[in-house]
Amino acid sequence: MKRLINIFWLGTKELRSLQRDTVLVIFVIYAFTFAIYTQATGTSSEVNNASIAFVDEDQSALSKRMYEAFYPPRFKLPVVIKADEADRMIDNGSFMFVVVVPPRFEADVRAGRNPEVQVNIDATAMQQASIGAGYIRNILTDQVWSFIRRTEDKPELPVTVVVRKAYNPNGITSWFTSVVAIINQITTLTMILTGAALIREREHGTIEHMLVMPLSAFEIALAKVWANSLVVLVAATISLFLVVKTILAVPIAGSPVLFLGGVVLYLFFGTALGIFLGTITRSMAQFALLIILIIIVLQLLSGGNTPVESQPWWMQRLTLVLPSRHFVAFSQAIIYRGAGIETVWPQFLAVTGIGLGLFGFSLSLFRKSIAVSR
Numbered sequence: 510m511k512r513l514i515n516i517f518w519l520g521t522k523e524l525r526s527l528q529r530d531t532v533l534v535i536f537v538i539y540a541f542t543f544a545i546y547t548q549a550t551g552t553s554s555e556v557n558n559a560s561i562a563f564v565d566e567d568q569s570a571l572s573k574r575m576y577e578a579f580y581p582p583r584f585k586l587p588v589v590i591k592a593d594e595a596d597r598m599i600d601n602g603s604f605m606f607v608v609v610v611p612p613r614f615e616a617d618v619r620a621g622r623n624p625e626v627q628v629n630i631d632a633t634a635m636q637q638a639s640i641g642a643g644y645i646r647n648i649l650t651d652q653v654w655s656f657i658r659r660t661e662d663k664p665e666l667p668v669t670v671v672v673r674k675a676y677n678p679n680g681i682t683s684w685f686t687s688v689v690a691i692i693n694q695i696t697t698l699t700m701i702l703t704g705a706a707l708i709r710e711r712e713h714g715t716i717e718h719m720l721v722m723p724l725s726a727f728e729i730a731l732a733k734v735w736a737n738s739l740v741v742l743v744a745a746t747i748s749l750f751l752v753v754k755t756i757l758a759v760p761i762a763g764s765p766v767l768f769l770g771g772v773v774l775y776l777f778f779g780t781a782l783g784i785f786l787g788t789i790t791r792s793m794a795q796f797a798l799l800i801i802l803i804i805i806v807l808q809l810l811s812g813g814n815t816p817v818e819s820q821p822w823w824m825q826r827l828t829l830v831l832p833s834r835h836f837v838a839f840s841q842a843i844i845y846r847g848a849g850i851e852t853v854w855p856q857f858l859a860v861t862g863i864g865l866g867l868f869g870f871s872l873s874l875f876r877k878s879i880a881v882s883r
Contacts, residue, residue, distance in 0.1 A: 512588045512725075512727075512728055512882075514519050515724060515728045515732075516609075516728050516731050516732045516735070517732075519568075519697060519724070519729060519733075519736075519737070520734030520736035520873070522793060523706055523732060523733055523736035523737065524736050524739075525700070525738070526706065526709070526748060527706070527737075527740060529636055530709075532591075533702070533705070534671060537590050537698060537702075537740065537741075537744055538744075540694045540697070540698055540744075541691070541698075541744040541745060541747065541748035541752070544690065544694065544753075545687055545690040545691060545694065545752050545753070546635045546687075546752055546756065546757065548690040549683040549686045549687035549688055549690060549753075549757055550683055550757070554641050554735070555637075555640070555680065555681075555682060556583050556584070556641040556644060557582055557583065558581060558582060558583075558584070559583065559584050559585065559605050559606060559637065560584075560585050560588075560603065560604045560605050560606070561584050561587050561588075561594070561604060561605065561606040561607070561608065561648065562587060562590045562598060562603075562604040562606070562607045562608070563575075563576050563577055563587050563588070563589050563590070563607075563608050563609075563610065563877075564589075564591065564595055564607065564608070564609040564610065565589060565843045566592065566608050566609070566610060566611055566614075567610045567611065567612055567614040567615060567619075568654075569614065569615035570615065571614065571615040571618060571652075571653065571656050572610045572614055572615065573610075574656060575610065575626075575649055575653070576589070578648050578649075578651075578652050583641075583644060584606075584641075584644075584722065586777055587608075588735050589764050590607070590718055592609070592864045595607045595609065595629060596629075596831070599629055599631050602616075602631065603742045604631070605630065605631045605634065605637070605638065605641065605643060606623060606628060606629070606631075606641060606642075607628070607629040608626060608627070608628050608629075608645065608649075608757070609626065609627040609628075609629065610626055610684075611624060611625070611626070611627070614626070616821070618656070618657065619657075626649055627669065628642065628645055628646075630642055641668060641809040645709075650776040655671045656831070661672035667807070670683070675845075675846070676762060676845045676846060679867065683757050683758075683759065684757075684759045685777050687753045687757050687804055688753065688759070688761055688840065688841070688844050688845075689814065690747060691748055691749060691753065691835075692811075692813055692833075692836065692837055692840055693808055693813065694711070694745070694748075695741055695745050695772060695775065695776070695779070696775075696779060696804065696807055696808070696836075697800075697804055698710075698744070698781055699738065699741050699776055699779030699782075699783060699788065700739065700779055700780075700782050700783040700787070700800060700803070700804075701743065701770060701783070702737040702740060702783065703734070703779070703780045703782075703783025703784055703787065704734050704735045704783035704784070704786045704787035704796050704800070705783075705787070705791075705796065706732065706733055706787070707783070707784060707787030707788065707791065708787050708790065708793055708796055709793075711725055712793075712837060713735075718804040724753075724800035726872060726875050726876035727872060727876075728874055730784055730868075730871070730872050731781075733780065733782075734776075734777065734786060734868075736779040737780055738758050738773070738776040738779075738781070741776055741779075742773060742776060744768065745769070745772055746769060749761075749765060749768075749769075750765070756876035761844050762843075762844060762845055762846060762847035763842070763843035763844055763845075763846070763847040763849070764843065764849070765819055766855075767843055767849070767850060768840060768843045768844060770857075771840065771843070771856075771857055771860070772837070772838050774857060774860045774861050774864065775832060775836045775860050776861060777861070777864040777865075777866070777868065778832045778863060778867060778868075781864055781867040781868035781871045782867060782871070784831070784868075784871040784872075784875055785848075785867065785870070785871040786799050788846065788871065788874050788878050789874070803840065807831060808832065808833070809883055810824070810827075810828045810831055810833070811828070811831065811833035811834050811836070811837045812828075812834055812837045813833075813840065817834065830863065831863075832859070832860045832863045834863060835857075835859045835860045835863075836856075836860060838853075838856050839860075842856075
């Protein structure tokens with residue numbers, strides 16, 4: 510019982526110390542509000558207001574019809590340019606797409622000669638270029654087909670392909686990036702708060718004061734775990750309901766309580782990693798450099814930014830020891846697909862096991878550092 514009381518009061522000391530650190534408090538607020546909103550809305554994988562130009566060497570009714578088929582919001586209104594201007598316009602970034610309609614295009618279409626339309630693409634914006642090329646191909650094909658048949662009706666095909674997108678039917682980027690942003694901020698802030706608290710105590714001499722008290726390394730470490738985890742959990746909860754669900758209008762398919770329960774398990778790993786980094790470093794500068802290296806690895810290999818399946822097979826096996834991969838897996842399953850505990854319990858178990866193992870290792874290292882200080 511006395512241990513629990515010590516852990517409680519040491520944790521409240523951590524909270525008061527964080528409260529007095531104005532810069533860190535502002536950083537936490539920013540990370541779970543404006544940073545998430547900016548990441549969700551500031552970038553998009555959809556084609557939006559793409560610049561397009563036409564080189565119309567046919568000057569026919571069909572080429573004009575194709576030209577008029579492009580309009581906002583996917584594309585800007587097309588601009589007619591000359592053939593000798595196409596390369597220069599793409600080189601200087603004036604247009605992302607340049608469509609070249611060859612001479613006698615309409616006549617060749619009527620004669621069934623299968624003429625070709627050239628589409629020049631500035632592929633420096635790779636994702637938008639790839640998606641935009643698909644849009645252009647579909648739009649031009651529909652216009653040519655309806656021109657030949659003199660009707661907008663589509664022909665009856667022997668097989669009908671129906672595409673249904675689960676969870677995100679309109680392919681809205683913010684629905685995905687906002688949740689990934691919360692996951693990334695939880696990982697980053699947990700390690701920073703815990704490690705920075707440990708280094709700050711060492712730099713201010715507070716750790717020496719605690720060493721003369723009847724406190725164990727376990728009590729000191731566990732106090733940092735629950736105090737900093739509580740801060741991140743509260744911030745993540747507010748961000749999930751206020752920023753993601755309310756402001757960005759992202760639907761949550763599964764149970765928020767189950768997701769936050771998984772967050773609690775992951776926070777145990779994050780705080781343990783923060784204690785480990787705070788123990789092996791001797792200054793805030795060293796800690797910041799290590800944080801950058803570790804955060805990049807955890808985020809790139811977690812599957813949040815790119816699918817795990819796109820990695821080499823040996824790397825996929827290696828990521829199984831990273832709790833961030835399991836965290837992303839059960840977060841996406843709960844929030845996107847509405848999974849229950851019967852589906853995500855293996856990921857919960859993996860995060861708990863790895864977190865306990867790292868906490869035990871960090872605690873032994875922390876205990877040794879305190880023994881040396883004594």
